[in-house]
Amino acid sequence: MAEDGHACYVYGVVPDENGVQGGQADQTVKDVPVVGGQESPITFIRREGLAAVVSEVPTGKPLGTPDDLSAHARVLDTLAASGLPVLPFRFGTVVRDTRAVTDELLTEGQDDFQWALDRLRGSAQFTLRARYVQDEVLREVLEEHEEARRLREELEGLPEAAGYDQRIQLGQLVVEAVAAKRETDAREIEHRLAPFALGVATSEPASAEGVVNAAFLIEDGKREAFERAAEELAREWHGRVRLRLLGPQAPYDFVADALRRGEEGG
Incomplete structure (x- = not known):
């Protein structure tokens, strides 16, 4: 994912079960529109049993159009409909790059995210x-x-x-x-x-x-x-x-x- 002029938009977190990257979840959201209207695909950034659901957004473009709101919900609802536990994030969550997603977001939230996903599993x-x-x-x-x-x-x-x-x-x-x-x-x-x-x-x-x-x-x-x-x-x-x-x-x-x-x- 490019870092110059771009950042990571985070939709939420899912369990990294059976390798979501390249697996069923990846195929499920393959053609779903993303926030920011970019060509960038949905990507799963993985760490110790968790995967952040992200796409690339330009740092100079404000978010919040009706299409952005719809895309945010559609990505999350598509994953939920596939049967995958999903922990949705608030609309507008942007992290500076993939390293920050791994080293900060997933590392700091590891226990709470895992706990919440276990509570929401199967529903x-x-x-x-x-x-x-x-x-x-x-x-x-x-x-x-x-x-x-x-x-x-x-x-x-x-x-x-x-x-x-x-x-x-x-x-x-x-x-x-x-x-x-x-x-x-x-x-x-x-x-x-x-x-x-x-x-x-x-x-x-x-x-x-x-x-x-x-x-x-x-x-x-x-x-x-x-x-x-x-x-x-x-x-x-x-x-x-x-x-x-x-x-x-x-x-x-x-x-x-x-x-x-x-x-x-x-």
């Missing part, structure tokens, strides 16, 4: 994104709340400038009702799917229609049962909530926990 992340069908959830609110129906009826036929106070009141009522539904439905998602998972991480969606973004760490042996449970929930909520299941992915939402356990165990 992958699945991310469920749930969004309301806006018209349907509004219909539910009006059905369930008499005050909302009354205000809606009072506002029918009024010009836009009229009924200001009622519009504010109706808007607040709808927001509160949807928030209550969101909390209930997010709990139901976790109740139905968490029993299949080693870990669950949830976050609030950015959009008003969002219900929840939930990440599940799923063992390979429970993947089919987990997917069936998600499909059953999608059927039950058809027309009301749109569910999108992504995976298998690298375990992005479970890295910190795996590394903390390594620190505690050390």
